[in-house]
Amino acid sequence: MRETQDLKVQVAPLSDDLAFLDIVTEWDVESAYQHWKTGILVPETFQAASFPRVVAVCNQKGGVGKTTTAFELAMALIAHGLRVRIVDADDQEASVSVWLRYLLEAHPEDRRLNLRDLFFDAKVKLAEVSYPTPYEGLTLVPSYPDLADVNAKHPTGTDTCLQHHLRKADDVDVTIIDCGPSLGAMTVSALIAADDVIIPVQGASGLDVRGAGALNRTIATVQERMNPDLRVAAAVLTDFERSKIARKIGGSLARAYPGAVILPARTNVKIGEAQLAKEPLRLFAPGSTTVLDYDKGARILFGLGAAA
Numbered sequence: 164m165r166e167t168q169d170l171k172v173q174v175a176p177l178s179d180d181l182a183f184l185d186i187v188t189e190w191d192v193e194s195a196y197q198h199w200k201t202g203i204l205v206p207e208t209f210q211a212a213s214f215p216r217v218v219a220v221c222n223q224k225g226g227v228g229k230t231t232t233a234f235e236l237a238m239a240l241i242a243h244g245l246r247v248r249i250v251d252a253d254d255q256e257a258s259v260s261v262w263l264r265y266l267l268e269a270h271p272e273d274r275r276l277n278l279r280d281l282f283f284d285a286k287v288k289l290a291e292v293s294y295p296t297p298y299e300g301l302t303l304v305p306s307y308p309d310l311a312d313v314n315a316k317h318p319t320g321t322d323t324c325l326q327h328h329l330r331k332a333d334d335v336d337v338t339i340i341d342c343g344p345s346l347g348a349m350t351v352s353a354l355i356a357a358d359d360v361i362i363p364v365q366g367a368s369g370l371d372v373r374g375a376g377a378l379n380r381t382i383a384t385v386q387e388r389m390n391p392d393l394r395v396a397a398a399v400l401t402d403f404e405r406s407k408i409a410r411k412i413g414g415s416l417a418r419a420y421p422g423a424v425i426l427p428a429r430t431n432v433k434i435g436e437a438q439l440a441k442e443p444l445r446l447f448a449p450g451s452t453t454v455l456d457y458d459k460g461a462r463i464l465f466g467l468g469a470a471a
């Protein structure tokens with residue numbers, strides 16, 4: 164790994180007596196709405212992930228909560244003592260690299276090795292593009308906007324680049340790839356490298372569910388040709404509020420991904436504020452419902468002992 168930072172923030176686990184959502188084994192779309200209680204759907208067939216694990220957070224629709232999901236799950240996992248690497252596979256300027264203050268600290272003149280170099284230079288090793296973050300246990304593979312070259316130029320080995328580097332890495336327990344809003348070569352490379360896909364969907368947007376067809380076809384193609392063990396581990400209903408449409412969308416996701424956890428991530432204006440302040444929500448608004456939801460989701464997905 165590259166140079167170390169002295170100041171490390173220790174992220175603590177949450178207390179078990181907080182108001183977490185209950186676990187349900189079926190998503191209830193039948194009972195009268197006023198009796199419906201929001202829960203986290205964990206199908207009876209669901210198996211928690213083993214370690215080390217590579218997880219791709221994908222949806223080609225923009226602004227559905229991919230980066231929020233990737234970052235907050237990572238924060239929850241490090242709070243439970245796991246070592247996590249976030250790979251910033253999004254070429255947009257407002258990416259997780261910015262949220263994690265990486266790009267602010269890097270002066271343009273001392274541009275550092277980054278994810279793009281892994282794709283364009285076969286000699287570059289994962290350790291050379293992995294940087295410590297201010298948070299104990301969290302490593303970042305950052306990117307700059309010219310990561311877009313991967314989709315545009317498709318350098319030799321693009322499809323298998325992430326798989327090659329991530330599958331054999333044992334310096335972390337979980338790698339989380341934050342994909343951009345596209346189904347281009349970078350996202351396909353992430354899906355080929357991944358054990359699990361997590362799909363964030365806007366909790367109140369019927370359009371997101373309709374748009375899921377293209378993503379599902381891409382996942383099916385990758386499963387068919389390159390990564391038969393890839394599974395959809397979870398769909399996250401982001402910006403979630405208890406409503407008829409949110410209940411319906413949860414039901415559609417449960418049908419579309421019968422083995423997956425359906426995790427509501429309750430709405431919170433503090434997320435935008437946390438992003439502006441370049442702080443993880445978990446530290447910016449520790450008691451917020453969204454933090455509890457991601458914490459419980461992380462415990463379920465990675466078998467860390469479910470909170471009551």
Ligand SMILES: Nc1ncnc2c1ncn2[C@@H]1O[C@H](COP(=O)(O)OP(=O)(O)OP(=O)(O)O)[C@@H](O)[C@H]1O
Pocket residue numbers: 224225226227228229230231232253255342343344401402403428429430431432434435438453
């Ligand atoms: N649970 C939530 N409650 C309220 N707002 C949320 C929630 N999750 C995400 N948001 C907001 O939604 C917006 C988009 O979130 P985010 O950047 O995580 O999406 P994204 O899918 O990564 O976007 P992009 O496709 O551009 O990469 C942000 O402004 C964020 O603050």
Ligand SMILES: [Mg+2]
Pocket residue numbers: 229230231253258341342343
């Ligand atoms: Mg994003």
